[in-house]
Amino acid sequence: MPAILHPRAGDEKFRFRAPAAAPRLRPYVEHYWIVTWDLPEPYEQSVLPYPAVNMTFKAGRCRVAGVPSGRFCEVLSGAGRVFGVRFRPGGFHPFLGGPVSSITDRFVPVEDMFGPALPEAILAAGDDTAVEIMDEFLAARAPERPDADAELAEAIVAHSAADPGLTRVDDLAGAFGMTTRRLQRLFADYVGVGPKWVIRRHRLHEAADRVAAGESLAGLASALGYSDQAHLTRDFRAMIGETPARYAKAQ
Structure with missing residues (x-):
């Protein structure tokens, strides 16, 4: 959601x-x-x-x-x-x-x-x-049978969500036996945004939930594949509009 x-x-x-x-x-x-x-x-x-x-x-x-x-x-x-x-x-x-x-x-x-x-x-x-x-x-407007590519796209999005430490598009493509280019075309047609966007967004969803629960930034940055705490803070603030510390305090 x-x-x-x-x-x-x-x-x-x-x-x-x-x-x-x-x-x-x-x-x-x-x-x-x-x-x-x-x-x-x-x-x-x-x-x-x-x-x-x-x-x-x-x-x-x-x-x-x-x-x-x-x-x-x-x-x-x-x-x-x-x-x-x-x-x-x-x-x-x-x-x-x-x-x-x-x-x-x-x-x-x-x-x-x-x-x-x-x-x-x-x-x-x-x-x-x-x-x-x-x-x-x-x-009345749905196909009789689901589109196999739509099901594949949903499965790949779910895989990304289940592995918040995933950071690379080529790793996501490789998990499903496809090229990066094929994955990008699939996402453009069926998801609407690229796989890099999806990976980053899932990490930020996870970060927001875990910051609110009081998890330390240093441990969270490592778990989510960020290079360091400062990298997580920059990404978090750019998308959510405030630092992780301020967001956590507001909870």
């Missing part, structure tokens, strides 16, 4: 649910997600992205979100709800019908991609009904 930065503060500001998609959609959809809030003052939530496409429905703004290459922020104000679809890495490819990299760092209105009826139905529905509507909509 996208890494919600400063999650304890977020828990006080909004409610998050992640209903499952229908079994027929499991090769494509990780889960649905619903965020609701009722706030007296605006609240800004920062998120570290995951290599997956999301489709979101919020009053006045329904869009397909390609993978953002950097940290992004969402401002919540008043009372509201967002209904989202989190696709698996590679899972949006059959619905897009083209390279997922074509929408990286882009927001495409759902109306432009799928027509106006879907946003109208989702926004008017309660949570459980919205899940049923989305199940039916996606199932």
Whole structure:
């Protein structure tokens, strides 16, 4: 899932649910997600992205979100709800019908991609009904059989996530018996970002979680394959917007 930065503060500001998609959609959809809030003052939530496409429905703004290459922020104000679809890495490819990299760092209105009826139905529905509507909509458009390359892309992303000490693209390619160039093409078509981005992002997800848990920076830098503590600190601050020490203190 996208890494919600400063999650304890977020828990006080909004409610998050992640209903499952229908079994027929499991090769494509990780889960649905619903965020609701009722706030007296605006609240800004920062998120570290995951290599997956999301489709979101919020009053006045329904869009397909390609993978953002950097940290992004969402401002919540008043009372509201967002209904989202989190696709698996590679899972949006059959619905897009083209390279997922074509929408990286882009927001495409759902109306432009799928027509106006879907946003109208989702926004008017309660949570459980919205899940049923989305199940039916996606199932009608999903292939009868999953794409083998999409499954491969998801497996490679999962392998990268499971080994936070992995640092080299050629090592990731070699683990699956392919060339670096073949891996890069696969990720451009199905994931939307390159394998180097995925490796780096997983290390930062892991770093944020373990820094928040109080792990020492020196040990963490070594475990995650950084050359030293200073290297980890630079990478962490560049993406998350603050040093590991400050982030840990805020938890």
